[in-house]
Amino acid sequence: MRPHVVAQLAVSLDGVTSGFDVDLARFYALASLWQEDVTLIDAGTILAQENAVLAAPRRGPRAEGPLLAVVDERARVRSWDSLRELGYWSGVLALYADQTPERPPDATTRELITGYDQVDLVEVFDVLGRRGVQTVRVDSHAVLRTCLGLDLIDELALLVHPVLLGGEPWYDVHRLNLRHAGTEVFKDGVVWIRYCVAT
Known part of the structure; x- marks a missing residue:
């Protein structure tokens, strides 16, 4: 059975998600x-923080993380050892596709290979569920x-900030069928809204 997927x-x-x-x-x-x-994260997010990751203290894997x-x-990710040692996660798993370039022969990071030129997230979740x-x-x-495009998200939480920026919205929400699951308002005006995503 596939895992419950939240975001x-x-x-x-x-x-808008930045600014x-x-x-x-x-x-x-x-x-x-x-x-x-x-x-679950993408390489671009890791690469954007790579300098900070490499400079951060290495506390070792967190067994319960x-x-x-x-x-x-x-x-593209080369900082696997640093990520593993940050103290947030129990370990790391590289998600590759069949056409992903060859890794160094001495690479020790665990891999899961799905899809041809792109990682097949449906298969990734199936494999994780079986594990x-x-x-x-x-x-x-x-x-x-x-x-979201593959109908794989079960639960979505939006931390809505009281600012208007006029930029590109994060998603075409008209395509989402959301059921309200809860709301919490913080003193600074930020609202935490949680939804179940119906397929």
Whole structure:
């Protein structure tokens, strides 16, 4: 059975995902409520933070933490050891496709290969489910868009910030069938809205 897949986004009132300050401590404290078994992210998100990852203290894998799975079709991520040692995750898993470039012969990162030139997320979730994974939390806009297009998201939380930016909205919400699951309002005007996504 495929895992329960959840995602959380920080957005403006008009659905933009950047250009405003986000309280990251609150964002990740709320995200931790799902107690995911796997955190799913894309290589672009890792590469955007690579310098910080490489400079961060290495506390070692957190045995009770989730597994970090990274969609990396072009094998661009090189900081696997640093990611593994950050102290947030129990380990790392590289998600590759058949046409992903060859990795160094001494690479020790666990791999899951699905799809031809792109990672097949449907198969990824099937494999994870067979391995006992119950909850996956998507922590990347690019992966979230793909998952929504494939009807793979079960639960969506929006951390809505009281700003209007006039940029590109994160998704065509008219295509989503959402059922309200809860709302919480914070003192600074940020609203946390949770939805179940009906297919």
